[in-house]
Amino acid sequence: MAGIRSLRIGLWIVVAVVALAAGGGALFLRQGPADGFGKGTYSLVDQNGKAVDQALFAGHPSALFFGFTHCPEVCPTTMAEMSGWFEALGEDGKDLRAYFVSIDPERDTPDILGDYVSWVSDRITGVTGTPEEIDKIAKAWGVYYKRVPLEGGDYTMDHTASVFLLDAAGEFQGTIAYREDQATALGKLRNLLGKS
Amino acid sequence: MIRTLRAALAAAILIVTPAFAHNGVTHLGAINISLPFTRATLPNAPVGGGFLTIENEGPEADRLISASSPASDVVQIHEMAMEGDVMKMRQLADGLELPAGETVVLAPGGYHLMFMGLKRAFVEGETVPVTLVFEKAGTVELALPVLDAAADEAPAGEHAH
Ligand SMILES: [Cu+2]
Numbered sequence: 001m002a003g004i005r006s007l008r009i010g011l012w013i014v015v016a017v018v019a020l021a022a023g024g025g026a027l028f029l030r031q032g033p034a035d036g037f038g039k040g041t042y043s044l045v046d047q048n049g050k051a052v053d054q055a056l057f058a059g060h061p062s063a064l065f066f067g068f069t070h071c072p073e074v075c076p077t078t079m080a081e082m083s084g085w086f087e088a089l090g091e092d093g094k095d096l097r098a099y100f101v102s103i104d105p106e107r108d109t110p111d112i113l114g115d116y117v118s119w120v121s122d123r124i125t126g127v128t129g130t131p132e133e134i135d136k137i138a139k140a141w142g143v144y145y146k147r148v149p150l151e152g153g154d155y156t157m158d159h160t161a162s163v164f165l166l167d168a169a170g171e172f173q174g175t176i177a178y179r180e181d182q183a184t185a186l187g188k189l190r191n192l193l194g195k196s
Numbered sequence: 197m198i199r200t201l202r203a204a205l206a207a208a209i210l211i212v213t214p215a216f217a218h219n220g221v222t223h224l225g226a227i228n229i230s231l232p233f234t235r236a237t238l239p240n241a242p243v244g245g246g247f248l249t250i251e252n253e254g255p256e257a258d259r260l261i262s263a264s265s266p267a268s269d270v271v272q273i274h275e276m277a278m279e280g281d282v283m284k285m286r287q288l289a290d291g292l293e294l295p296a297g298e299t300v301v302l303a304p305g306g307y308h309l310m311f312m313g314l315k316r317a318f319v320e321g322e323t324v325p326v327t328l329v330f331e332k333a334g335t336v337e338l339a340l341p342v343l344d345a346a347a348d349e350a351p352a353g354e355h356a357h
Contacts, residue, residue: 069242072244079238116238116241150312151287160283161281175281
């Protein structure tokens with residue numbers, strides 16, 4: 001009698017554990033995409049002073065880069081490479097948009113950023129904002145950035161140098177590494193455009 | 197007066213080793229400098245990088261201790277490195293060590309001269325003057341040809357020898 005009773009209790013515990021696990025799993029799956037890589041909410045401003053937020057990346061495939069105009073090498077090199085990508089893709093890349101988000105918003109005003117990215121293409125948009133909001137978008141994308149002092153009161157920034165690729169739904173699809181060769185980069189971009 | 201004299205004397209010491217260029221290589225005592233270049237800068241970019249190859253064929257180590265240019269407010273000596281996918285840049289406050297008998301390359305992705313506070317954009321096809329000061333070899337003036345914005349190296353034909 002006592003044996004059956006404890007068995008019954010045991011079974012109920014099993015049922016409870018399974019139900020909890022299933023519920024928890026479902027909850028996890030539901031939250032997965034919503035809180036996934038690149039997801040967040042932020043209020044920024046584009047190079048024209050227009051307010052932009054996370055909806056910026058919806059409706060077209062995008063290449064997203066985080067940098068700063070005081071960058072001696074990685075940022076201008078990546079901009080030069082992006083200009084090469086747009087040129088090589090030609091008509092095939094007409095839906096692709098690119099974004100340069102400043103991780104040095106105190107120096108990179110919309111005006112300064114606008115002239116800087118205009119050199120690449122009219123399809124690249126400079127994005128800046130308050131340090132707090134820039135921090136939100138950088139966190140969403142797992143972007144590392146850090147101010148490093150230089151002699152004479154000046155400073156430079158360490159920062160993630162990869163380009164993120166997003167599909168038309170704004171979902172993360174991969175990266176192009178710093179100085180990845182053009183053929184590989186174009187392959188990734190064509191793949192992205194094909195899926196979008 | 198004494199200070200002026202001392203400055204003049206220091207200047208005289210600094211120029212005792214005359215530099216001369218030959219086949220694209222600038223010779224300054226035991227130091228040979230080749231393949232100098234810089235890159236065109238993007239609109240509003242306040243900084244630019246300078247690249248060159250320094251060979252120290254002397255029996256003792258030397259050091260690139262400072263640099264300056266009329267093209268920018270300051271020129272610093274920097275090291276850049278990728279750590280994973282993060283770009284890190286550091287100022288070499290003590291300059292760049294040039295071991296005896298060795299060649300040190302300042303190139304994109306590594307050591308470079310950092311022009312900060314550009315007076316105006318670097319334009320492809322022009323040159324940027326820079327003065328380098330070595331601890332032992334002295335002072336030399338160079339002209340860095342401005343290549344395209346993503347150039348990796350100076351054009352072939354100007355090889356170190
Ligand atoms: Cu950079």
